[in-house]
Amino acid sequence: MTTEHIEETVETFIAPGLLLKEARKELNLTLEDISSRLRLRVEVLEQIEADQFDMGKLATFTRGYYRSYAKVVNVPEQKVLDALDQLGKAQIEQHDMQSFSRKTKRDKHDNRIMKLTWVIFALILSMSVLWWWQEQAQLESANDAELIAEVETAKSMEQVEENKTDSPQTEETAPTLDEAEMLQLDTNISELETDSKTLEKETIKEPEAEAPVEVKKEEPVAEKAVVTEDVVMTFNSDCWLQVQDASNNRLYSGVKKSNQTLKLTGKAPYKLIIGAPNAVTLTYKGKPVDLSVYPAGKVARLTLPQ
Numbered sequence: 001m002t003t004e005h006i007e008e009t010v011e012t013f014i015a016p017g018l019l020l021k022e023a024r025k026e027l028n029l030t031l032e033d034i035s036s037r038l039r040l041r042v043e044v045l046e047q048i049e050a051d052q053f054d055m056g057k058l059a060t061f062t063r064g065y066y067r068s069y070a071k072v073v074n075v076p077e078q079k080v081l082d083a084l085d086q087l088g089k090a091q092i093e094q095h096d097m098q099s100f101s102r103k104t105k106r107d108k109h110d111n112r113i114m115k116l117t118w119v120i121f122a123l124i125l126s127m128s129v130l131w132w133w134q135e136q137a138q139l140e141s142a143n144d145a146e147l148i149a150e151v152e153t154a155k156s157m158e159q160v161e162e163n164k165t166d167s168p169q170t171e172e173t174a175p176t177l178d179e180a181e182m183l184q185l186d187t188n189i190s191e192l193e194t195d196s197k198t199l200e201k202e203t204i205k206e207p208e209a210e211a212p213v214e215v216k217k218e219e220p221v222a223e224k225a226v227v228t229e230d231v232v233m234t235f236n237s238d239c240w241l242q243v244q245d246a247s248n249n250r251l252y253s254g255v256k257k258s259n260q261t262l263k264l265t266g267k268a269p270y271k272l273i274i275g276a277p278n279a280v281t282l283t284y285k286g287k288p289v290d291l292s293v294y295p296a297g298k299v300a301r302l303t304l305p306q
Contacts, residue, residue: 016066016083017051023073038068045069051087147299151240151275154255231264231272231304232283240275274300 024034031042038045048065063081070080231243235256242253245266256262258279264270274280274291277300282289284304294300 014083015051015087016080017049019075019080019083020066020069020073021049023070023075027073029073034069034072037072038065040065144299147240147273147275150242150253151255154240154253155238158255229263229265230268230285231262231270233262234281235260235262235279236281237276237279239279241280242273244271246270268305270304272300272302272304274302 024031031045034040034045035042044065048069063084066080066084067077070077233241233256235258237258238255240255241262243251243264245251246269247267249266251264251266251270252262270284272282274294276296277291277294277298278296280291282291289302289304289306291300
């Protein structure tokens, strides 16, 4: 009983290469015959029969080679594969496949995390751009509202000043007319009473007093104003504006009406804010400045010289 049991255990541990070799010899086949049928080199067949196959090729080729060899020599494939598994070669192949599958799963997981990260980054960037654009729009609307408020207050102040200036002018014109009439009466009386000699003296004295004082002093002042003016603006409708020089001195801030002209001189460059650019004709040092590039209804901000 012990010898039979030992023989059975020995049979169960027959190597797969030895099974294939014995089956080949029983069929009286040489290695060259098997090589021609399987299209494998004789060296590869010798390694299979000796179970000394290259371990680097085990995972992809070994089981196929043993299975093809078993078909040629009429050995059950499962018997050969079981013997191959007992050698531990199938376990090595399974380990390689498992490690490869784990690597592919890890790569897929990493790719998903990277895609999710890029999506989150794109959302944050788009939200930041949208927030910045809204802030800029709010700032521009607030600035426009302040300018409109300044225009309205300036208009109201000018209307109040005009009402104040109109009332004294009407009061002053009346006495000037009365004085003129009184002067005419006095001259008529004096002409009747005075002699011809006194009349000649008065006529000689009056032109001597008037001529040098009025004419010679006014002409050079007008010429200097024309030479020193840098910014000249003519208005074809009501317009609010503000002008500052290089020292941030406010040269003008208020409302100009239609057919009015504004002439300014200061230290360049000049900073201009014009409420209605389409209502202004602007020249700088005698050269026209194009304001048609600014859209109607929008406040124009520019610096001279440009």
